[in-house]
Amino acid sequence: MELKYGLEDRPGWGEMLLFGLQWLAVTVPSILIAGKVIAGFHYDDAASQIIYLQKIFFITGLLFFGQVLAGHRLPIITGPATVLLIGILSSQGASIDTIYTSVFTGGLLLFLMSLSSWFKYLKKLFTPRVIVVVLLLIAFTLTPTILNMLMDTGGNASPSANLIFAFTVILLMFIAGRVLTGIYKSLIIVFAMLIGSLAYILIFSVPSASTIAESAPLSLFFSGFVTAPSLDIGVLAAFLICYLALSINDIASVQSVGEFLQLEDLTERVKRGISVTGLGSMLSGLFGVIGPVNFSIGPGFIVSTSNASRFTLLPAGLGLLFLAFSPLVIGFFGSIPSVMVGSILIYLMSSQISAGLMLAQQTLCLNSFDDALILALPVLMGVIIAFMPAEVTAAIPALLKPLLGNGFVVGLLTVLFMEHIVYTN
Numbered sequence: 001m002e003l004k005y006g007l008e009d010r011p012g013w014g015e016m017l018l019f020g021l022q023w024l025a026v027t028v029p030s031i032l033i034a035g036k037v038i039a040g041f042h043y044d045d046a047a048s049q050i051i052y053l054q055k056i057f058f059i060t061g062l063l064f065f066g067q068v069l070a071g072h073r074l075p076i077i078t079g080p081a082t083v084l085l086i087g088i089l090s091s092q093g094a095s096i097d098t099i100y101t102s103v104f105t106g107g108l109l110l111f112l113m114s115l116s117s118w119f120k121y122l123k124k125l126f127t128p129r130v131i132v133v134v135l136l137l138i139a140f141t142l143t144p145t146i147l148n149m150l151m152d153t154g155g156n157a158s159p160s161a162n163l164i165f166a167f168t169v170i171l172l173m174f175i176a177g178r179v180l181t182g183i184y185k186s187l188i189i190v191f192a193m194l195i196g197s198l199a200y201i202l203i204f205s206v207p208s209a210s211t212i213a214e215s216a217p218l219s220l221f222f223s224g225f226v227t228a229p230s231l232d233i234g235v236l237a238a239f240l241i242c243y244l245a246l247s248i249n250d251i252a253s254v255q256s257v258g259e260f261l262q263l264e265d266l267t268e269r270v271k272r273g274i275s276v277t278g279l280g281s282m283l284s285g286l287f288g289v290i291g292p293v294n295f296s297i298g299p300g301f302i303v304s305t306s307n308a309s310r311f312t313l314l315p316a317g318l319g320l321l322f323l324a325f326s327p328l329v330i331g332f333f334g335s336i337p338s339v340m341v342g343s344i345l346i347y348l349m350s351s352q353i354s355a356g357l358m359l360a361q362q363t364l365c366l367n368s369f370d371d372a373l374i375l376a377l378p379v380l381m382g383v384i385i386a387f388m389p390a391e392v393t394a395a396i397p398a399l400l401k402p403l404l405g406n407g408f409v410v411g412l413l414t415v416l417f418m419e420h421i422v423y424t425n
Contacts, residue, residue: 003302005309007074007261019307020315027077027316028323029189029344030295031056034080036341037145038088038290042096050330055287056080058324063280063292064317068310072254072273072294074261075302075310078280081293082138083249083408087242088290089145090406092393097230100288102239105231107281107291110243114274125416126248128363129371133378133415134245135356139349140379141386141407146349149342157204157339165203166343169196173347189344193336200337234400241409243281246293250277253294261308374418382411 005011011019035056039049063078084103091099126134150166151159169192176188254273258266273294281291302308323329360366366375386407393405403409 002306003308004306005312007263007308007310009309010311011307011309016312017315019309019312020319023077023313023316024319025190027060027079027320029193030077030079031060031320032193032336033341033344033348034082034085034290036336036338037149038080038085040338041089050327052289053330054324054327055289056284057320057330059280059284059287059289060292061317061320061324062283063276064313064320066276066280067273067294068313068317070272071276072258072269073310074254074257074269074273075308075313076253076257076273076294077313077316078277078292078294080290081242081246081249082142083134083242083245083293084239084291086138086141086406086408087239090238090409091235092405093401094232094235095230096288098232098235100285101229101231102236102285103291104229104282104285105236106239106243106246107278107283107285109240109278110247110281111275111278113247114271114278125244125420127419128359128365129374130412130415130419131248131252132356132360132363132365133375133411134248135352135359136375136379137382137408137411139352139356141382141411142345142349143383144386146342146345149338149345152338152342157200161204162339165200166339166346169340169343170346173343189347192344192347193340196340196343197336200340201335204337234403238403238406238409241403241412245408245412246277246291247274250274250294257302260302370423374415374423377418378411378415381414382407385410 010016031053035053036049039052043049043052060078060080067073067076067078087102088099091102150162152162157165173188173192176191177185180188250273251270254270255266258269263269277292277294284291360375366372384407385405388405388407393401396404403413
């Protein structure tokens with residue numbers, strides 16, 4: 001395919017700004033969705049939730065510059081890691097300091113791993129079948145969280161009204177995805193979030209965004225550093241497993257774009273990209289927010305825009321930094337109804353499942369009944385743990401709760417056991 005702008009090309013200022021706005025439009029929803037879920041998990045007041053979102057915008061903006069100029073140096077967007085979302089949501093009962101000390105430690109180990117020879121051994125654990133299971137587990141183990149968001153009756157909506165509204169939005173998003181092409185198709189989530197939120201607010205009456213934003217003073221932006229490190233071995237162990245999956249996600253993202261652009265120095269780009277991701281997680285741990293990951297939507301975006309210039313991500317980075325210091329704008333974003341976030345998560349997780357099934361087909365990794373069992377048991381185990389009653393989870397010993405109470409972790413450990421021990425060649 002012939003591209004208008006190659007990796008090292010620098011478009012004019014007008015086109016640079018336009019491409020940057022497009023990258024920004026694709027990045028913002030990922031930050032809002034993950035950030036809103038976790039902010040609501042940690043805090044009850046709107047001001048603290050907005051500050052949490054501001055910090056994620058700030059760190060993500062910095063990482064855009066770090067990756068484009070010194071890391072993998074590819075047109076790849078960065079955002080909150082969904083796999084760490086699983087770790088955070090499963091760490092019920094642990095303090096915020098404990099959770100984000102683990103995020104910092106995971107980032108440190110990821111950075112050190114990128115500098116060592118361990119990296120090549122880690123890649124061998126994640127065979128195509130294991131990666132397929134990881135993609136499926138992320139979607140299926142988020143189902144309880146999505147269900148809770150759909151049942152959120154903020155305003156005057158009943159649970160049944162929420163379900164009808166959510167299913168209508170989801171169906172319209174898929175219809176739009178079938179009809180639209182090019183950049184318009186890549187902006188479906190943005191359009192759905194804006195139009196759907198406005199419709200929900202008008203129909204069911206929710207608090208005004210301006211009121212919420214006014215409760216988040218800018219002076220508190222840098223509050224909440226992890227000044228008192230708190231280490232819990234069980235929580236840390238669960239996060240380290242999540243970071244194993246995150247590292248593979250990072251590798252896959254860099255390699256997919258690098259191979260698409262037919263680059264020859266991929267090994268070095270992967271190492272630098274992982275290094276910056278590790279440093280980003282360390283910074284996130286200090287700020288008390290979720291860590292980052294490189295997203296794998298790069299090739300699709302490059303094809304739709306005929307633009308592979310890494311420099312067009314820099315205006316998007318500036319936009320993220322601007323949003324970080326704009327509590328009023330964040331307030332409007334933070335007022336997005338939970339039902340809309342849940343609906344968009346269903347849309348995204350459907351794509352996640354599709355990606356996993358397509359990978360299985362492309363790699364021909366499911367050629368027998370036994371191969372399918374390696375996929376089936378871990379997914380089933382992960383779903384069972386994810387929907388386990390709260391009283392059962394509470395009865396698990398505190399040291400083991402982050403492991404045995406985490407559907408993603410249980411599923412991942414199961415597939416590694418099945419792949420490398422039970423059905424090893």
